[in-house]
Amino acid sequence: MRRRVLRCRDATVLGIEDDLMVPEAPEGMVVVGDGALMAALTRSRGARMRDIVATIQRHQDEAIRASSRGVTEITGGPGTGKTVVALHRAAYLLYADRRRYESGGILVVGPSAAYTAYIERVLPSLGEDSVTLRSLGDVVGGLTAVRLDPAAVAAIKGSLRIRRVLSRAARDLPPAAPTALRAMVGGIPIRIDPPQLHRIRAEILRHHQHNQGRDAARTALAEAAWRQVHDGEREEFLDRFREHRDVEAFIKAWWPALDPREVLLWLADESRLASYAQGVLDPEQQRLLSASLQTALTTGTWSVADVALIDDLSSRLGIAPPEPEEERGFYEIEELDNVGRYGVSEVEVSGTSAQVAPTFQITPQDARERLLQGTIGERGEYAHVLVDEAQDLSPMQWRMLGRRGRTASWTVVGDAAQSSWDDAAEAATARDEAFGAKARQRFHMDTNYRNAREIFDTAAELIRTVMPDADIPNAVRETGVYPVRRTVPSEALVAAVITATRELLEEVDGSVAVIAPDVHRASLAEVTGLDDRVVLIDPMSTKGLEYDATVIVDPAAITAESAGGARVTYVALTRAAHRMTVLEVAP
Numbered sequence: 025m026r027r028r029v030l031r032c033r034d035a036t037v038l039g040i041e042d043d044l045m046v047p048e049a050p051e052g053m054v055v056v057g058d059g060a061l062m063a064a065l066t067r068s069r070g071a072r073m074r075d076i077v078a079t080i081q082r083h084q085d086e087a088i089r090a091s092s093r094g095v096t097e098i099t100g101g102p103g104t105g106k107t108v109v110a111l112h113r114a115a116y117l118l119y120a121d122r123r124r125y126e127s128g129g130i131l132v133v134g135p136s137a138a139y140t141a142y143i144e145r146v147l148p149s150l151g152e153d154s155v156t157l158r159s160l161g162d163v164v165g166g167l168t169a170v171r172l173d174p175a176a177v178a179a180i181k182g183s184l185r186i187r188r189v190l191s192r193a194a195r196d197l198p199p200a201a202p203t204a205l206r207a208m209v210g211g212i213p214i215r216i217d218p219p220q221l222h223r224i225r226a227e228i229l230r231h232h233q234h235n236q237g238r239d240a241a242r243t244a245l246a247e248a249a250w251r252q253v254h255d256g257e258r259e260e261f262l263d264r265f266r267e268h269r270d271v272e273a274f275i276k277a278w279w280p281a282l283d284p285r286e287v288l289l290w291l292a293d294e295s296r297l298a299s300y301a302q303g304v305l306d307p308e309q310q311r312l313l314s315a316s317l318q319t320a321l322t323t324g325t326w327s328v329a330d331v332a333l334i335d336d337l338s339s340r341l342g343i344a345p346p347e348p349e350e351e352r353g354f355y356e357i358e359e360l361d362n363v364g365r366y367g368v369s370e371v372e373v374s375g376t377s378a379q380v381a382p383t384f385q386i387t388p389q390d391a392r393e394r395l396l397q398g399t400i401g402e403r404g405e406y407a408h409v410l411v412d413e414a415q416d417l418s419p420m421q422w423r424m425l426g427r428r429g430r431t432a433s434w435t436v437v438g439d440a441a442q443s444s445w446d447d448a449a450e451a452a453t454a455r456d457e458a459f460g461a462k463a464r465q466r467f468h469m470d471t472n473y474r475n476a477r478e479i480f481d482t483a484a485e486l487i488r489t490v491m492p493d494a495d496i497p498n499a500v501r502e503t504g505v506y507p508v509r510r511t512v513p514s515e516a517l518v519a520a521v522i523t524a525t526r527e528l529l530e531e532v533d534g535s536v537a538v539i540a541p542d543v544h545r546a547s548l549a550e551v552t553g554l555d556d557r558v559v560l561i562d563p564m565s566t567k568g569l570e571y572d573a574t575v576i577v578d579p580a581a582i583t584a585e586s587a588g589g590a591r592v593t594y595v596a597l598t599r600a601a602h603r604m605t606v607l608e609v610a611p
C-alpha cells in the first residue's frame with residue numbers, strides 16, 4: 025500500500041520518501057513527503073531518459089499495472105510521464121506474464137530514431153531487454169528510414185487514399201515486361217497477344233498475391249496455348265509448353281518476383297504514376313509524390329512515410345517463394361528477331377557494394393542498390409504493441425502497426441494537442457481498425473513533471489489560442505525563472521542564437537537544444553561547435569525528448585512549415601525542463 029524509498033550514502037540515510045499505492049492512507053499510516061519526487065524533477069536531464077522507479081506516483085502506478093487485456097490508452101499533456109509510464113508498463117507486463125509476452129514479444133514504437141536512442145536505456149535499467157524497440161522508420165524488418173518528407177508529401181503518403189494508387193501499381197506489369205508471348209512449341213507457333221495476357225493476369229490476381237501467382241500464371245498460359253493448338257495429346261503439350269525454355273524466360277520477365285520497394289519506385293515515373301493516380305490525386309499531388317520518389321532515387325534513402333507504403337505493397341504482393349539458386353540474378357529481355365521470340369541473357373547481380381559513398385555524391389546505381397539492399401523480412405506479429413506519440417501516426421502507419429498486432433493487446437500513448445498529423449478523424453478511424461473490437465481502458469495523466477511552471481505557461485498560452493480544448497496539465501515545479509523572449513532582425517538571428525546558447529550553457533549543467541525550423545537550420549550549424557552539450561534539431565524530431573534548456577528559433581516559421589502548425593511549436597516549447605529562450609524574427 026505504501027512504497028518507502030530510502031536514499032542512502034554508505035551507512036547514512038539521507039532521506040525517506042513514501043509513495044502511496046492506494047487512494048487514501050489507512051488510518052494511522054504515516055506517509056513521508058514528496059521531496060524525492062521534487063529532487064528527481066529538479067535534477068539535470070541527461071542524454072538518456074531514466075527510469076522513475078524510486079518516485080512513481082500512485083496514478084502512474086495504476087496505469088502501469090492495469091490489466092494487460094485489450095487496449096490501454098494513456099493520454100495527458102506534455103511532460104506528464106506518459107512515456108516513462110508506458111515503458112514501466114512494458115516491464116510490468118513481462119514481469120506479470122513473462123511466458124506470454126516473452127514468447128509473443130512486445131513491440132515498442134516511437135516516432136523517431138532520436139526518440140528510440142533517448143529511451144533505449146530505460147527498459148534494460150528495469151531488467152528487460154527482450155522488448156523490440158523501433159522507430160516508425162524501421163518497423164519493417166530490413167528497412168531503416170530517418171528522412172522526413174515535407175508536410176505536403178507526408179500528407180499524401182499518409183492518407184488511406186494512397187492505397188488505391190498502390191493497389192493499381194501492385195497489379196501492373198513491371199516496366200520491362202514483355203507484352204506478348206511468341207514461342208515455337210513442338211514446331212507449332214504459339215502467340216498470346218496483349219489483351220489475352222491482360223485477362224489472364226487479372227484473373228490470377230483475383231485469386232493470388234502477385235508473388236504467389238507465378239505457377240498459376242504458367243498453368244493459365246499453358247491452357248491458353250492449348251486452346252490455340254488443340255491437336256495431339258493435351259497433357260503432353262502442357263508439359264512441353266511449361267518446360268519450354270522460351271516460355272520459362274517469358275514467364276520470368278512477365279511475372280517476375282516483385283520487391284515492394286521496386287514497385288514503390290515505379291511511382292517516380294510521372295506517366296506511370298499518372299495512370300495509377302487518376303481520380304485519386306490531382307496533378308500537383310502527383311508531381312509532389314513522384315518528385316519525392318525521385319529524391320529517394322538520388323539520395324539512396326527512404327523517407328519515414330515510405331516505410332508504411334512499402335509494408336502495404338508487401339502485403340499486397342506477398343512474399344516471393346525463394347528462387348532456386350541458379351535463378352538468382354535478373355533477366356534482360358530483348359526481341360531477338362522480327363518473328364518476336366524472346367531471348368534471355370542473364371546478368372550477374374553484383375554483390376552488396378551498397379555501403380558506399382556519402383549521399384551527396386552517390387551515383388544513381390549506388391542509390392538504387394542502397395534502396396534495395398538486403399531483403400524485407402517476414403512480418404512478425406507481437407503479443408503486445410506499445411505506441412508512443414500515437415497522435416502522430418498517419419492512417420497508413422496505423423495499418424502498418426495493425427498488421428503486427430492483430431491478436432495483440434495494446435498500450436497507446438498520446439496527446440492530441442501535440443499532433444503533427446492534420447486529419448485527426450481519418451487517423452482515428454485507421455487506429456480503431458487496428459484495434460478491432462478489443463476492449464479499451466483509459467488513463468489520464470494531468471501533472472506535468474518536466475517543465476518548470478514558468479516555461480509551461482508560455483507553451484500553454486500558445487496552444488490555448490489554437491486549440492481551446494487542449495489537455496493542459498498542471499506543472500508542479502516552480503523555479504521563479506521565466507523564459508527569455510527576444511525579437512531580432514533576421515540578419516542578426518545567427519548571432520542571437522549563439523548568444524542565447526552560450527547563456528544557457530552557463531546556466532544549466534546538462535543538454536541545451538537549439539530547436540530550429542528547416543529554413544534556418546543550415547545557417548545555424550556552427551552552434552553545435554560551442555559545446556558538446558549542444559544539439560541542433562528540427563522541431564518534429566524533438567517529439568518525446570527533453571533537455572535542460574532550449575532555444576526556440578523563429579516559432580512563427582516552425583508553425584508555418586509544419587503540417588501540425590502551432591501544435592508542433594507547442595511540442596518545441598514543452599521540451600525544456602529548466603530554462604528556455606524564445607527568439608522571434610522581426611517581421
Ligand SMILES: Nc1ncnc2c1ncn2[C@@H]1O[C@H](COP(=O)(O)OP(=O)(O)OP(=O)(O)O)[C@@H](O)[C@H]1O
Nearest residue numbers: 076079080081102103104105106107108473474568
Ligand atoms: N514519477 C516520476 N518521478 C520522477 N520523474 C518523473 C516521474 N514521472 C515523470 N517524470 C519525468 O518527467 C519527464 C517527462 O516524462 P515523459 O517524457 O514520460 O512525459 P510525456 O508525457 O511522455 O511527455 P511528452 O508528451 O511531452 O513527450 C521525464 O523526465 C520523466 O522522467
